[in-house]
Amino acid sequence: MKILTLEDLDAQVEQWDRDQPLGLDYETNGLMPWQPGSRIVGVSLAGYIPGAERKVTGCYIPLAHRRGINADPLTLFRVVQIVGASLKPEVPDSARSVVPFYCPMEVGWTLEKVVRGLNLAGDAYIAARLLQIPQMGLKDLTEAVLSRPVVRLPEILGIGTDFSLADADDVRTADYAAADAVNGLELEAALRPRLAELGLMAIYHLEVQIAALMARETVRGYLVDPAIFTMGLIAEDRRVENLESQIYQDVGKRFLLNSNPQMTEQMNRRGITSPIRTEKGGQSWSQEALDLVAHRHPFAAKVAEWKSSHSTIASLKRSGLQAGDESLHPRWQSISVTGSARMYAEAPDVVNLPLAAQ
Secondary structure, three states: OEOOOHHHHHHHHHOOOOOOOOEEEEEEOOOOOOOOOOOEEEEEEEEEOOOOOOOEEEEEEEOOOOOOOOOOOHHHHHHHHHHOOOOOOOOOOOOOOOOOOOOHHHHHHHHHOOOOOOEOOOHHHHHHHHOOOOOOOHHHHHHHHHOOOOOOHHHHHOOOOOOOHHHOOHHHHHHHHHHHHHHHHHHHHHHHHHHHHOOOHHHHHHHHHHHHHHHHHHHHOEEOOHHHHHHHHHHHHHHHHHHHHHHHHHHOOOOOOOOHHHHHHHHHHOOOOOOOEOOOOOEOOOHHHHHHHHOOOHHHHHHHHHHHHHHHHHHHHHHOOOOOOOEEOOEEEEEHHHOOOEEEEEOOOOOOOOOOOO
């Protein structure tokens, strides 16, 4: 169901059981909210209809679609009231039908953290990791846990397109987005008892609390000096090249350092065996495997140092610095399965940057 007015939204909310959780989701025009022009395209809500059947219905509020009709911007303020948040989005006079959010991830977290239901951007994934469910995407989780067919984004946008939901027809998007809020709410109901049965509720609640911190750190990023950043990359590149030359000199020829079979050959010739196996039963020369044998074998230590530095530099180059943004935006993740609520960063790993790169 598509919501365009305050009256429509109020009528929909009145149908839901106020003593039950709400589901909330939001659609954006990209996955990098720190980039200029990033915004929330629309917001979805879901709730329980009173009764023993516990039926869930959802609705979608289009806010920034370039096709179709967008909702009255004031509906978003009503959503904020409904979930108990206190956001003050800027509505430009020149485009009253579009509510731009330049940090949709952070805004979304602010909305979702006050909803007594499933935080689609984090809670479902946290629960899935704790329960060791391999399907991590919302659509995959819905199919695996709820045994329910889902509509995927290419079916809305078209396969191979670079469009976002802002370019999609608001009518087709409404059903797609509302289903996300509904599925999220029902996933919460299905996964929570499993967590309680396994005694994982304490770590689950802790993970949910730090999820907002991870999102905020990703959005805000870490300010760097572009000149120093570039000089550091050049210096680290040279160090990686020197390590490569030393490894090739030790072996007596060039070979593919990232080739697991070729690395296995060189390691085994030196009497080094990996303590970790690949899925096919071969020897793994991942960073973890190299670190385990590095202290006993100088050659393995050199390869481990090269692999770590090479990975860090590649990650930094991929992240780069956007025009008008002199910050790095690592993706913070949670290692829930350790039972310790530990966090790590990737693309780039700002926690374990080598001293030369710092």
